[in-house]
Amino acid sequence: MVTGIGENLDRGRLEVFATSTVRFSTGQTVTWVQGCQMEDWERPGRIGLKTRITVDHIMASSALPLIFPAVKLGRTWFGDGGVRNHTPLAPAIHLGANRILAVSTRHPRTRAEVESIRIDDYPPPAQQAGVLLNAIFLDAVDQDALQLERVNRLISHIPHRNRGNLRPIDLMVLRPSVDLGRLAADFEPRLPGTFRFLTRGLGTHQIRSPDFLSLLMFQSDYLASLIEIGEKDAESNLSELEAWMEQGS
Numbered sequence: 001m002v003t004g005i006g007e008n009l010d011r012g013r014l015e016v017f018a019t020s021t022v023r024f025s026t027g028q029t030v031t032w033v034q035g036c037q038m039e040d041w042e043r044p045g046r047i048g049l050k051t052r053i054t055v056d057h058i059m060a061s062s063a064l065p066l067i068f069p070a071v072k073l074g075r076t077w078f079g080d081g082g083v084r085n086h087t088p089l090a091p092a093i094h095l096g097a098n099r100i101l102a103v104s105t106r107h108p109r110t111r112a113e114v115e116s117i118r119i120d121d122y123p124p125p126a127q128q129a130g131v132l133l134n135a136i137f138l139d140a141v142d143q144d145a146l147q148l149e150r151v152n153r154l155i156s157h158i159p160h161r162n163r164g165n166l167r168p169i170d171l172m173v174l175r176p177s178v179d180l181g182r183l184a185a186d187f188e189p190r191l192p193g194t195f196r197f198l199t200r201g202l203g204t205h206q207i208r209s210p211d212f213l214s215l216l217m218f219q220s221d222y223l224a225s226l227i228e229i230g231e232k233d234a235e236s237n238l239s240e241l242e243a244w245m246e247q248g249s
Contacts, residue, residue, distance in 0.1 A: 017053055018091050019061040020081025024070060029085045030078065032057050033095065041094060045084065048094065067216065082137045089144045089171070099170040101244070102145065105214075106138045107179040124203020130181070130211035137215075145173055172244050177233050180226070184214035187222045 016035040023030050029046035034053045041048040051057070060071035060078040070077040082088070092100050119127070152168045188196065188204060204210045234241065 016095050018048075018095065019053060019057050020085050020088075020091060021057070021060045021073070021078040022065075022081050022084045024065075024077045024079060027084060029081050031081070031091045033091075036095065038095065043090075046087075046090075048091065064215070082140070086140050087144050088140055089148060089169075093169060097169065098167065099244075099247075100172070102141065102171065102173045104138065104141050104173055104175045105180055106134075106142070107176050107181075109179065113179065119207055124207065126199065126202040126204045126210050126212045127207045129202065130207075130213075133215055134211055141173075145171060170244075170247070172241075174233065174237065176229055177236070178229050180214040181211040183225060183229075184217050184222065185210055187217060187219060187225075188213060190219060190221065191217070 016033065018031050018033045020029055020031045022028070027045070031046065031048045032051045032053055033048055034051060038048070038050060040050060056071055056073060060073055061081050063069060063071055063079040065079050065083060068079075070079050072078075089100060089102065123131075148169055148171055151166075155163060155166050155168050158166070185204070185207075188199065188210070191199065199210075199213060202212070204213050
């Protein structure tokens with residue numbers, strides 16, 4: 001996960017970038033921060049450290065354990081920060097953000113869509129893996145967003161003089177208009193033979209929305225489709241995005 005913060009100042013523009021990783025030796029979530037005069041912080045299970053972010057930090061933040069190789073930063077090995085980061089919005093809030101635009105990969109399924117992908121047979125490994133991966137990477141975003149909304153409502157009932165360091169955070173969450181699991185299933189036949197043999201052995205062909213596969217597919221044609229979907233979704237939400245942006249200007 002990469003966090004970017006921009007703030008208009010009298011003397012220019014302050015930009016802060018951060019990315020989160022998990023330190024395998026301790027199990028801590030480590031958020032690397034570049035671009036501000038902050039003090040390193042420590043919370044239960046997570047810390048923030050100042051650094052100059054490099055390609056290695058980005059690669060470490062996307063290295064899924066057991067799937068993609070860990071990346072060494074300094075003397076320690078790191079992987080995807082989403083594995084242990086149960087509060088993905090926390091780094092941006094800690095760095096001073098008052099407004100957050102979050103991009104989720106979870107498509108908001110209707111009841112009809114849920115029924116269309118429902119399988120009553122014994123769940124194959126691919127389906128079980130998809131549920132586990134969603135619990136790790138997607139549920140945290142939804143739960144953190146819900147918690148933020150609750151805190152905002154509580155703060156609204158507290159007089160300004162009694163709020164201390166508490167402040168309301170304006171949150172907007174963008175979600176894909178397409179079920180990425182179903183999209184991945186459409187591209188599954190184009191996978192290299194060896195990889196397709198392995199995924200089908202896990203039962204991807206038995207389920208209609210293999211979320212597990214959507215997380216691991218890095219084919220150029222699939223990625224091109226994701227980019228196209230993202231552009232169209234941004235265009236369809238352009239008026240809402242512009243209104244949200246203008247509120248903070």
